[in-house]
Amino acid sequence: MRSLFLKIFLAFWGAMALFAALAAITTIVIVRFQTTDSAMETMTRTAVQAYQSGGPVALHNYFRQIERDQLFRAILFDENGHELSGRPAPRFLGPDGQATTPEMQGGGPPHGEPPPPPTFEELSKRRFPKHTILAADGHHYTLMLLPPSRAHLWFLTAPTRLIGILVGLCATGLICFFLARYVTKPIARLREASGRLASGDLTARAGPSGISRRDEIGSLVRDFDRMAERIENLITTQRRLLSDISHELRSPLARLNVAVGLARRQADPETQSALERIEIEADRLNDMLQNLLTLSRLESGEPVEMRTEVDLTALVKDVVGDADFEAQAFGRRVRLISTQPSIVEGNITLLRSAIENVVRNAARYTDENTNVDVTLETKGERAVVTVHDQGPGVPAESLPKLFLPFYRVDATRDRNTGGVGLGLSIAERAVRLHGGSVVARNGQPHGLLVEIELPALHTSKVSPKTEPAIVRTS
Numbered sequence: 331m332r333s334l335f336l337k338i339f340l341a342f343w344g345a346m347a348l349f350a351a352l353a354a355i356t357t358i359v360i361v362r363f364q365t366t367d368s369a370m371e372t373m374t375r376t377a378v379q380a381y382q383s384g385g386p387v388a389l390h391n392y393f394r395q396i397e398r399d400q401l402f403r404a405i406l407f408d409e410n411g412h413e414l415s416g417r418p419a420p421r422f423l424g425p426d427g428q429a430t431t432p433e434m435q436g437g438g439p440p441h442g443e444p445p446p447p448p449t450f451e452e453l454s455k456r457r458f459p460k461h462t463i464l465a466a467d468g469h470h471y472t473l474m475l476l477p478p479s480r481a482h483l484w485f486l487t488a489p490t491r492l493i494g495i496l497v498g499l500c501a502t503g504l505i506c507f508f509l510a511r512y513v514t515k516p517i518a519r520l521r522e523a524s525g526r527l528a529s530g531d532l533t534a535r536a537g538p539s540g541i542s543r544r545d546e547i548g549s550l551v552r553d554f555d556r557m558a559e560r561i562e563n564l565i566t567t568q569r570r571l572l573s574d575i576s577h578e579l580r581s582p583l584a585r586l587n588v589a590v591g592l593a594r595r596q597a598d599p600e601t602q603s604a605l606e607r608i609e610i611e612a613d614r615l616n617d618m619l620q621n622l623l624t625l626s627r628l629e630s631g632e633p634v635e636m637r638t639e640v641d642l643t644a645l646v647k648d649v650v651g652d653a654d655f656e657a658q659a660f661g662r663r664v665r666l667i668s669t670q671p672s673i674v675e676g677n678i679t680l681l682r683s684a685i686e687n688v689v690r691n692a693a694r695y696t697d698e699n700t701n702v703d704v705t706l707e708t709k710g711e712r713a714v715v716t717v718h719d720q721g722p723g724v725p726a727e728s729l730p731k732l733f734l735p736f737y738r739v740d741a742t743r744d745r746n747t748g749g750v751g752l753g754l755s756i757a758e759r760a761v762r763l764h765g766g767s768v769v770a771r772n773g774q775p776h777g778l779l780v781e782i783e784l785p786a787l788h789t790s791k792v793s794p795k796t797e798p799a800i801v802r803t804s
Contacts, residue, residue: 335518339510346502370461374473377406378465381414389415402475409470411450418447419476450474516547520554530762532562576619583619586612618752639787640681642672642713646706649686653702657693662700664693669706672713673787676764681784684760685715687753688768688780692719696777712766713786718779723772732770733758757782 373396381389393404393415406414413419453474454460460474519536526534535558537551590609597605647666654664674681692702700720707714724732724739731737735755754770761768766784773779 335510335514338513339506342506342509343503346506347499350498367461370459370473370475371463373404374406374461374463374471377404377473378463378471381406381471382465382467386414386416390417393417402477405453405474405476407450407472407474409472413450414471419453420447513547516543516551520551523554523558527558527561532558532565534558576623579615579619583612583615637675638678640674640676640678642674642681642715642784642786643669643706645678645682646685646704646715649682649689650704653686653689653693656690657702660693661698662693662696662702664689664702664704667703667705670708672706672708674713674764674784675787676784680760680763684757684768685782687757688715688717688782691753692717692721692778692780695719695721697721708786711786713784715782715784716779717782718773718777720777723776723778724770726772729770729772733768 377389377392380392389406393406396402396404403420405417405419408414450472453476458474458476460472462470462472464470516537523534523536535555537548537555542548543551587609590605590612594602594605646669650664650666657664689702689704696702696719702720703716703718705716707716728737728739732739733754735752737755758768761782761784764784766782768780768782770778770780
């Protein structure tokens with residue numbers, strides 16, 4: 331049982347029902363313990379006096395009062411074992427202690443007649459509470475206390491009292507329902523808001539403005555909303571800062587490139603190498619700023635056209651071809667192992683950027699004279715692009731951090747390859763914007779394996795056959 335609401339509801343309801351049952355049982359037990367010897371003697375003498383003064387009718391009325399007040403049945407016998415009130419013991423208290431019907435006893439009076447009531451001797455064998463006195467008239471009288479008759483087992487047979495029980499259960503159930511709902515409703519809203527916040531919705535809040543609850547749960551909701559607001563402000567400020575810095579740095583870099591170009595015209599051969607180095611670093615800064623602007627745009631929530639149907643198969647082939655052409659200059663290859671027809675809905679520019687960043691990252695870090703294998707397959711209503719390189723892989727503790735901005739597994743290696751830790755971040759946010767996911771894990775026997783999963787269209791209408799690998803060569 332995982333539902334907190336159901337747990338609280340059943341716990342409260344069960345506690346109330348148990349309380350009622352224990353109260354009834356305790357009352358019965360207390361009444362039973364009240365049948366001491368002195369109480370039995372007093373009861374017996376009162377019964378004998380009622381019989382002697384008013385006969386069986388008065389004795390019957392007294393016994394009815396006892397049964398109504400103390401929940402057991404009293405029987406008065408004379409010294410010959412005759413019942414004096416005209417109200418014999420219930421037939422279900424037979425000698426076998428069970429309901430004495432002819433069918434259950436294996437015999438009995440013919441024609442289905444009910445069995446006779448149990449005698450004094452039979453009841454004495456059952457060890458019911460009893461008390462005997464010698465009355466003033468010289469006769470012995472015995473009072474015996476028995477369980478109530480079946481007609482008084484109200485919790486089994488009395489329709490009006492059964493209806494009362496059902497009404498009580500419904501009333502307590504209704505109270506417990508609203509109590510459990512009152513307790514768990516803000517917790518459910520907290521869970522929903524935390525899920526939205528974790529998925530990137532920084533506007534998620536758990537409680538309406540001006541929540542009136544003043545208990546611990548209300549305080550928790552307000553604290554969560556303050557925390558969410560603080561996080562939203564911090565991240566929004568960070569994104570705006572990255573965007574502003576990127577925009578502001580583009581103009582000085584452009585002027586720097588112009589200055590380098592002018593300096594080349596007047597530089598002697600000895601300074602040409604220094605100018606080339608300045609130009610290379612300026613180009614890297616331009617690329618980094620472009621990536622920062624792209625990342626900022628993806629995280630800012632700006633509307634992006636996402637209703638275009640994109641042929642993912644053709645897109646992957648094109649990306650692999652371009653990456654292979656570039657990788658061959660460094661002694662590496664990028665291969666398209668297999669594809670399946672797949673159509674996705676989204677922005678072709680962002681999708682290309684996502685796949686391209688993952689493939690180029692793999693081509694950058696795969697070992698020399700090795701291949702990067704790319705596959706495209708459909709799984710139900712999902713399209714999965716898998717990129718597997720033959721590099722050294724990534725430490726297990728670094729895998730969850732690969733898609734964080736500026737994260738580097740090895741800072742020295744990234745500087746050597748020209749990476750700044752933004753490509754995989756851009757890929758992850760672009761894929762998430764399309765309702766997909768991207769995960770990374772170490773491949774077997776080595777290398778890094780990245781899977782891009784996207785919601786696909788028309789996957790059930792296309793042929794799942796595997797196409798031959800297509801590799802662009804120089």
